[in-house]
Amino acid sequence: MKPTTTLLLRLSAIAMALAIAPSAFAQAWPTKPVRLVAAFPPGTPGDVIARLIQPALQAAWNQPVVIENKTGAGGNLAAGEVAQTKDEHTLLVGPDTILTINPHLYKKLSFNLRTSLKPVTYFASFNQTLACNPSAGITSLAKFVQLPSTRLYASGGAGTPSHMAMEMLLATTGTKLIHVPYKGPGPAAQDVMGGHVDCGFIVSSIVLPHVQSGRLRAIAVSGKERSGLLPEVPTIAESGNPGFDATFFETLMAPSSLPVATVEKIQRDVRAALQAPTVKARLAEMDLRVEGYSTQDAQRRSQEDFAKWGTVAQRTQLQLD
Incomplete structure (x- = not known):
């Protein structure tokens, strides 16, 4: 065989090996226990x-799956641990706001959220519900936007979905209200019920029992689709603000260095696990709509929402570090 022919055959074999390598690695992954670092406390979505x-993931991967809660700084503590790890078996669980809102609000982090992490999939979507104290006399979005600028609104905290959704609504309607941040959606709901503030965007699962008891009035929901828990309550878009969409997502994220083939394997296995009827039923009780986005769709949506929330953050001139 001629030397040239031999060289070509060797180069061809190397090229084939390189092409097969990512797929083979994905099939081999995981080779040890997988850590899911949850950015918020036990019991959160x-x-x-x-x-x-x-x-289901333990069965699919034939490895233990260990869940660890690392809370603080709006999810940035957990994000930092996963973003800076060299371990390809460590993943991040938390709301999409870690990648879509936090980069606009936290400018002094020692790492770049957008370039260090990437979405693997969106587990499920959820809404915020615009809820008001019944005595405020607000029965529709049209009445809400007529509130004078001296009135107050509650949120679960600065930079949270409830805060940012409200600021986007105020911007699109030209309404001005005074923001009162609380330490979580529960305390915010309590003060709306107590009449200390008129309204607030509050996660639908917390609002539901208080709407049913008559202590809160649900005006509209923030996302593109109505809440499964409050199907009679219209969306903001249906209420006279076309195109309004403040949908949020619970998300699985990975270090940006994780190979594409491995990321796609994880996405497929997670999507299959989410389809179990018992999982869907439990999430529906929490007003979480199962999604299971493809990795490409999750990354596209993340980029779109990053730009959208950047506009809102600029309007509020909010910085949290």
Whole structure:
């Protein structure tokens, strides 16, 4: 055989090996226990989802799946640990706001959220509900936008989905209200019920029992689709603000260095785990709509929402570090 022919055959074999390598690695992954680092406390939506699908993932991966809660700084503590890890078996669980809102609000982090992490999939979507104290006399979005600028609105905290959704609504309607941040959606709901503030965007699962008891009035929901828990309540878009969409997502994220083939394998296995009827039923009780986005769709949506929330953050001139 001629030397040239031999060289070509060797180069061809190397090229084939390189092409097969990512796929082979994905099939081999995981080679040890997988850590899911949850950015918020036990019992919060992302943590609940992780624990619901944990048994199915352990069966699919033939490895233990360990869930660890690392809370603080709006999810940035957990994000930092995963973003800076060299371990390809460590993933991040938390709301999409870690990648779409936090980069606009936290400018002094030692790492770049957008370039260090990437979405693997969106587990599920959820809404905020615009809820008001019944005595405020607000029965529709049209009446809400007529509130004078001296009135107050509650949120679950500065930079949270409830805050940012409200600021986007105020911007699109030209309404001006005074923001009162609370330490979580529960305290915010309590003060709306107590009449200390008129209204607030509050996650639908917390609002539901108070709407049913008559202590709160649900005006509209923030996302493109109505809430499964409050199907009679229209969306903001249906209420006279076309195109309004403040949908949020519980998300699985990975270090940006994780190979594409591995990311796609994880996405497929997670999507399959989310389809279990018991998982869907439990999430529906929490007003979480199962999604299971493809990796490409999750990354596209993340980029779109990053730009959208950047506009809102610029309007509020909010910085949290």
